Amino acid sequence: MERNDLIRKWLTGELSPEESDAFEALEEASFYKEIISDAAAFSAPDLAEGGNSTDLGNLLSGRRTPERKRNWIRPMMRVASALLLGVALYYFLFQQELVRVETGVGEKTAITLPDASSVTLNALTEIAYNKADWDKRRHVQLEGEAFFDVAKGARFDVESPLGSVSVLGTEFNVRQRGRVFEVRCFEGQVKVVSGSHELVLGAGENFRISDGGVSSGKNTYAHPQWTNNISDFQRVPVAEVFAELERQYKVKVTLEEVSSGQLFTGGFTHENLELALKSITEPLGLEYSKRINNEVRVKPREH
Structure with a gap:
């Protein structure tokens, strides 16, 4: 049985002995029990201990607030605790279904x-x-x-x-x-x-x-080229091109006396760093040097 179905049947008291064992085996079972326990223990405070200013004035003058005027407090507090429980369970029952892929x-x-x-x-x-x-x-x-x-x-x-x-x-x-x-x-x-x-x-x-x-x-192509391990660009600032290079290779690119806004049209492969660097730098009249710690420095080509 699915986890959510087990929890719903547990909330409604419909678990069979076998299902109860399965629920107890859930990693978060103790957490759900704690929420229920806290909600059940939650009750309205006595107005004699912490009411509003009118209640305090009545206490100081020796008068008691008529019981019929405070009967609504406890039901309302029970409603509040039920809402709190519902919000908490909704989050853990449904928001945990959020799937992330990175x-x-x-x-x-x-x-x-x-x-x-x-x-x-x-x-x-x-x-x-x-x-x-x-x-x-x-x-x-x-x-x-x-x-x-x-x-x-x-x-x-x-x-x-x-x-x-x-x-x-x-x-x-x-x-x-x-x-x-x-x-x-x-x-x-x-x-x-x-x-x-x-x-x-x-x-x-x-x-x-x-x-x-x-x-x-x-579009230049009928399919995105990066799915074929090629990044392509149409009049894109070179800083953005090198940023994509960093995402595809474990390198850090430093531009020296190179305008980051210089536009680039072309592409580079994701399978060979040397070829990728040449594909970007040569059309723009730039040169590169690789340093330690996966650092690449790019500067204008010396004539």
């Missing part, structure tokens, strides 16, 4: 969501979704970059710190790195909302916000 430096992974939609995560990316609530709401939280192949069905939402994407079933890529938010649509249509910007992208179109600047255009 990748490290140079790591990619692919997962399948409950509706058979697939997500491929790029390096240093995290997504989260509520498995228990998925049938009611297809919603994913994203930080980093991921490619989505969404199964047909109800609306599918991807939320990031800088914007959201909504679809009914399509293929698209979402990239959120620092102050950069980029969406590329590869199939169907997607709705993009970021601040005051709201638009619909068709297949082959992209939308990008970087440090407040907004741009849109056409």
Whole structure:
């Protein structure tokens, strides 16, 4: 029996002897019992010990507050304790169903969501979704970059710190790195909302916000190249390119007398650091040197 079903039957006193043993074996069983115990012990304080100013005045003058005027307090406190219990159990029964998946430096992974939609995560990316609530709401939280192949069905939402994407079933890529938010649509249509910007992208179109600047255009490829271990860029500041290099390789890049806003169009492989560095530096007239502790220094090429 599922954990949530065991807990619900325990709350309603419907556990069989075998199910009771299974409940007792749950790691969090003692915690749930403690919540119930605390709620049961919770009672309204006597107004003679801590009431309002009117009650205190009555005590000082020797008068007692009529019993009928304080009868409502204890039922209300019981309601409050029941609400407190409900909120606590809701959190531990349902919020624990939040599934998180994350990748490290140079790591990619692919997962399948409950509706058979697939997500491929790029390096240093995290997504989260509520498995228990998925049938009611297809919603994913994203930080980093991921490619989505969404199964047909109800609306599918991807939320990031800088914007959201909504679809009914399509293929698209979402990239959120620092102050950069980029969406590329590869199939169907997607709705993009970021601040005051709201638009619909068709297949082959992209939308990008970087440090407040907004741009849109056409995709160069029919599929995100990073899923093939290649990072590609279209007129992107070189600082952002090197930041992606750091995510794919365990290196720290230091720019010396290089304008971080210099634009770069091209790409680099995720499988060979030397080749990747050459792919970035040579077109821009730069050179690099590798130092100890995985440090790479980049500066203008000497003539």
